[in-house]
Structure formats: structure tokens, C-alpha cells
Amino acid sequence: MASLGKTLLSIITPKKAGKSGGQGYTGTFSPQQSQNILTAPTYQEHLTDIFSSRQADDSRTLMVALFENDPDVSAAVSAYLTMANTTMITLVRDLDGEIDAEATKSLLQRLKFMTVPTDYTLGFQMKQNMEQWCEEIRYMVLLRGGAAVELIMDKKMVPSDLRNIDLNSIEWFEKTPGDYKPRQKVSGVQGGINLDIPTFFVAFYRQNPTKIYSNSPFVSTINTIAARQQVINDLYRIMQYTGYPRLEVTVVEEVLRKNMPANIRMDEAKQTEWINLRMSEIRNSIQDIRADTAFVHMDSIEPGIMNEKSPGAGIDISKVIETLNAQNQAGLKTMATVIGRGASGVNTGSVEARIAAMNADELNAPVSAILSNVFSFMLHQDGYQGFAEVSFARGEMRPELELEPQLTMRAARLKADLSLGLISDLEYHLQMYHRLPPAGAPTLSGTGFGETPSAGSRADEISPNDDPLGRALAPEGSKMAKSNQVSA
Template sequence: MAGLGSTILSIISPKSKAKSGGVSATGTFNPQQTQNVLTAPQYQDHLTDIFSSRVSDDARTLMVQLFEHDPDVSAAVSAYLTMANTQPVILVRDLEGEIDREATKALMQRIKFMTVPTDYTKGFQMKQTLEQWCEEIRYMILLRGGAGIELVFDEKMLPADLRNVDLNSVEWFEKKAGDYKPRQKVSGVTGGINLDIPTFFVAFYRQNPTKIYSNSPFVSTINTIAARQQVINDLYRIMQYTGYPRMEVKVIEEVLRKNMPVNVKLDEAKQNEWINARLSEIRNSVQDIRADTAFVHMDSVEPGIMNEKSPGAGIDISKVIETLNAQNQAGLKTMATVIGRGQAGVNTGSVEARIAAMNADELNGPVSSILANVFSFMLHQDGFQGFAEVNFVKGELRPELELEPQLTMRQSRLLTDLSHGLITDLEYHLQMYHRLPPENAPELSGTGFMNPAPAGEEGGTRADEVSPNSDPLGRSLAPEGSKMAKSKQVKKPAK
């Protein structure tokens, strides 16, 4: 059995070394224009009407625009990223599942060198922290339904960075059943870039198991957002015509005909032309007039307000907007309280906030999977026989000071378990402080430090010596060395 276990649990290194600088391309890289300035984004994308653009663009392009310009989608994305941004806990375990303290420290040191510039001869370096890596992976999961990461090595063949690969640019091949191989489409590269390399890692978020191509979990909001956009556009037009008071100018035709030139009165065709010309003159002089500008007119013109009594009269659009908002919220997989539409009581708001936090915790699952594979590969490159483990602390919406009583109760329970040897010192520190214990921390598991001293032993108290009158005045609480602590009875004041 030992031979069989060692064969199954063996870790096989890749056949060839990783390429320095990586092989994948970023979303902004163009190998044909490496000396040109990167194209700046169009800052008028907010003028795009999704009701018409959804016909010409595909869902992946639309989601990029909605993430930036739609208020509901951007609010949901921001809420997910904020609640899922919790502390990562990184450990290294050997093949037997035991935590390796030294390997964990070495891995954390390697990660630190990947996130901080160390070779300043290279000039500007855009190094990202571990928290930024995690946020980037979460963002791509929400945008694409999955994330692709390549572990990049430097010229010394040491891990240097994690490169995000947009899954929108990845094509998949299935030459064998269930054996998928990726290739990246890059502008200017014929045939694309082969990503069938051991340093490329992918994780999906609630992926359809019958498909390999993922999609954003928010893609179901496109039709609802487009319908809401159409309703809002119609509402704008209605407001322009009926929503605001409009000036009305009444032209008295009888007065115009009395002041008509004599040569025009004799020709009926000229009369109509002359009257239309006067109407055009009045229209041009009135249509651009401001509300605070005086309007001087003759008695042939009577100005007024067309809908001054009920300017807001029209259809009730609120029910339509509420229905579309509810559908939009469902498509975003979020709660009304999170995107600012909560109308229920405090209890409902608390439940919604709790569900939102649980959804955010689920988002960390693919992040843990990718980082665990990346860090395990780094360990295996150094010859370590084991695996990295990445977990995230569960999201908590309550402030730290409010959590102190609950943390105190947890600490008391864990200390009791530690005293009885039910948990190890490592487990205690991981559950309480989300880190390994300090080097000089004493080993307390199973020592019984929480048990009271047995009766009759040194330092203990006999049961027959305990009575309510043993310390009625609380002298045991007096400061050590004081006279009250030494006194055995209450002294009467001197006469």
C-alpha cells in the first residue's frame, strides 16, 4: 500500500521550463504597434443607447459598457467587490495534510517579492499587491463568468507577476472528450497564441457544465436594461411635450386682415402667403424666449400657457419603472437594499444584507481555486511535495467593535477546546487570528490550562473552607500589599 500511495501522490514537473516574460497577451497589447501610444478610451460611451446597440453588439461587448455606464450594474459590481474583499489566508500543507510552517513562510516571502519592486534598474514597474490580484480576478469573473491567469517568470526564472488573460480572447479545442486546450486570439498574430502551458490557470463561476465558454452572470439584465432605456427615452419625450408648461400664442386673424396691405387684399392667394409670413415671424420671435424675458406684443397676439393647470398630467409611469427595476435586480443577482432600492423594514434589510454577503463569499471560490493552483505550481517548481491552500475570511457587515462580544465568546470556547486537546494550536490561531502562531508561542493543546486546580492541592481551596462569609467585604479584590488585604476583621476607629 505504501508503494501504491507514493505512486498516486507523486507530483510530476513540466517537461520544459516556463518562458521568461510569459506567452499570453494583455487586452491592450498589439505586437504590431509596440512603439505607439495606447489608444485612449472614448469618454462619450455614456451616450450609447443600449436599446439600439444591443442589436449590433454581442453580449460580451455590451457587458463591458454596462459595467461602466449603467448605474444599477455598476452599483451591483461595486457591492460584490466591496463585500468580497476580505482577508486571504494562505497555508502550505504536505501530502499528509499537515501544515508546513517553514514552507508557508517561504511562500509568503515569494509572494511579497512578486508584489513589490526589487530591481530598480528596470525603471517604472506596475507591480500589484495580492489584494489587487484578487480584485482583478473577481472583476473578470463578474464580467466574463470566469478568469484566466498566467504565472509570469522573469529572466532569472523566478515568479514575477500574475497576468490577467481575458477569456473573451480565448478559444477552446477538444481533441479528446473532456480534454480542453486553450488558444488566445491576438491581433496581428496569425494562428493566435498557444496557451497549452502549465503556467496558465482558469477558473469558472457557476459555469454551465455542458459548455466550455462562459458568460457573465449579469448577462440576463441586458433585455431589462434595454426595455428600461426605451421607457426612459419615451418618458423624456413625454416630458418635453406635456410634462412642462408650454407657451401658447394666439394670433387674432381678424386684426391681421384689417392691417393687410391693399394690394394683398385683392388677391386671395397673396392673403394666405401674407398671413403665413406673419405667423412665421411671430413664431421665430417667441420660440426662443426665456421665462424671465419680457414679451412685447401687439393686440393681434394673445400669449398664454397651454397646460398651466396640470402640467404633469399623463400616464403613471412609476409602476412600469418599478417592474423593470425588480427584473433588473433579479438579473443582477443582488438585493434591493444593496443597490439602494430597499423599501421594506429593518428586518428585511438585514436578511437581504446577509444574503448579499453570502453571494459575495461565493465569488471568492474561483479566486481561491486559481491562487491555490498558482502557488502550488510555485512550490512544486522548488521541489516541495505538497500543495498551497488559499481561503478567504467570510464577509461580515457588522463593525469590529460590535463583534467584540461574539469574538470573546468564540475565544472562550476555542480556549476550552484547546485546553482539552480537541484542537491544535495552529487551528486555534487560524480560527481566531487567521494566521499561524508566533514562533515563541507556547504549545497549549491538551495541557488542561483552563481546568480549575483540584481541591486540597497546593494553591487550591477545600470545599469545607468556603462560605459566604469568607470574604464578605471583597478584600481579595484589594490591591496586593495594601493594609485591607492583610486585615482579618473590620477595625473600629480610634476614640
């Protein structure tokens, strides 16, 4: 039965190697303009008003802008990426589930060659290290609700890089129930690019199981952000009109009529036209005047200041803003403390920080899924019968020195289990140091190195009355063992 199980669980390698240079396109590549300079952004996105742009753009386009320009969204994204950036643990297990140390070291060596330039004849190479790979996947998970990458092969058909593919450009086909096939939409390429290839990998984050197309987990903030933007725009207008002191100019009509030309006084229509012209002249001459500029006028004008005693607007907008902020925080799936709005005390802040760290840990699940599949493919390409396993250390917001007592207690517990043979040396090093044992490390599992030496007596032969005062513990020849009632 064991041989039959291994036969059924054998891994089938790809029929052909992947395409050199990859098959999918990045979001910045255009096949029609491959020789031209990439268009630089105008950096004017901060002027976009989401209240009006949300009517024209879809949610995916809006989320790209909000990730960069909205303070709450960008703060939540930054907090997620910071807390989720923990130590990555990469292992290789055989089909029996046992850790293969030699295969793990070989895989880590191959990954190192993928993340640093090794062929300097190619000129500039934008190689990314493992942390940058993981951060890029996390960013796309927050932006699109999932991530897609393609394993890139070089001319020697050796894995050389990972390429990020925007899920926004992926179309899905379902020819049979549950069997989805991807195709990438590319401008200028009729029919798109077929990504039904073994080097293309996708993972979703809390995906709706009834849909294949994903959304950003922050998409629920769009309406709240738009409402808040509208309130802020109205508040700006209120402050401009009623909130600040404004220059007031009164035109004395009696003085104005006395200086009216004689040929105009006899015609009522001309009088009105003449007065309106003089009003326009006065308005044009003072509307751009600054507070520190001298204002010279005749006695037909009486300047003054409006709202000089009570310049504040008579509306309390704080409750509206607080309500919108609370809804915005809920849509961002984050804590008030994380985005700088915590005001409930130290204990609440600690609980919120802990929940935020747990949410960040969940963000590493699709990263682990994608990288595990990518690294497993690299092993299977070489004919290895096993799997790669990628995991991440749990997020911890306390400083390392504060964690030292807890780490010491964990080390003592794990050493006791190691001494009894309950865990292996590999498990001990992985739990304590998130890595394999170094070369030459002694094998200690099951050696009993932590057991207390036996006293040489049986339990039924020992009585508490044999030495009630504990004199046997005193050094030989010491006076501490003598009683005051016993003579020397």
C-alpha cells in the same frame, strides 16, 4: 501500501520553464502598435442608449458598458467587490494534509517579492499587491463569468507577476472529451496565441456544465435595463411636451389680413402663402425665447401659457418603474438594501444584508481556485511535494467592536479545545487571527492549561449535607461562618 500511494500521488514538475515575459496578451496590447501611445477613451460612453445599442452589440460588449455607466449594475458590482474583500489566508500542506509552516512562510516571502518592485534598474513597474490581484480576478468573474491569469516569469525564470487574460479573447478546442485546450485571439496575429502552457490558469463562477464559454452572471439584466431605458426616454418626451408649462402664441387672423398688401388680397393662393410666411417668421422669432426674456409683440399676437394650472402629466409611471427595478434587482443577483432600494424595515434589511454577504463569499471561490493553482505551481517548480491552499475569511457586515463579545466566546471555546489537544496551535491561530503563530509562541495544544484544579476528593465521598450553608467558603476567623443560635 503507504509507499505505493506516495509513488502514485507524486507530483510531476513541468518539462520546461515558462516563457520569459509571458505568452498571453493583455486587452490593451497591440503587436502592431507597441511603440504608440495607448488610445485614451473619449469618456462619452454615458451617452450610449442601450435600447438601440443592444441590437448591434453582443452581450459581452454591452456588459462592459453597463459595468461603468448603469447605476444599478455599477452599484451591484461595487457592493460585491466591497463585501468580498476579506482577509486572504494562504497555507501550504504536504501530501498528508498537514500544514507546513516553514513552506508557508517561504511562499509568503516569494509572494511579497512578486508584489513590490525589487529591481529599481527597470524604471517604472506597475506592481500590484495581493488585494489588487484578488479584486481584478473578482471583477473579471463578474464581467465574464470566469477569470484567466498567466503566471509571468522574469529573465531568471523566477515568478514575477500575474497577467490578466480576458476570457472574451479565448477560443477553446476539445480534441478529446473533456480535454479543453485554450488559444487566444489577437488582432494581427494569424492563428492566435497558443495558451496550452502550464502557467495559464482558468476558473469559472457557476458555469453551465454543458458549455465551456461563460457569460456574466449579470447578463440577464440587459433586457430589463433596455426596457427601463425606453420607459425613461418616453417619460422625458412626455415631460417635454405635456409636463412643463409651454408658451402659447395665438395669431389674430383678422388683424393679419387687414395688414395684407393690396396686390395679394385679390389672389387666394398668394394670401395663403403670405399668411404661412408670417407664421413662420413669428415661430422663428419666439421658439428660442427664455422665461426671463421680455417678449415684445404687436396686437396681432396674443401670447399665453399652456398647462399653467395642471402642468403634471396625467400618467402614473411609478408602478412601471418599480416593476422594472424589481426585475433588474433579480437579474443582478443582489438585494434591494444593497443597491439603495430597501424599504421593508430593519429586520428585512438585516436578512438581505446577510444574504448579500453570503453571495459575496461565493465570489471568492474562483479566486481561491486560481490562486491555489498558481501558488501550487510555484511550489512544484521548486520540487516541493505538496499543495498551496488559499481561502478567504467570511464576510461580516457588523463593526469589529460589535463582534468583540462573539470573538471572546469563540476564543474561550477554542482555548478549551486547545487545552484538551482537540485542535493544534496552528488551527487555533488560523481560526482566531487568520495567520500562522508568531515566532516564539508557546506550544499549548494538549497541555491542559485550561483545566480546573482537582479538589482531591472522590465524587462518591462528597455529600451536599456536609456543609449545607457553605460555611467552608468563608475566610478563616470570620464571623460570617457563625450562626445566631451558636454562642461564640
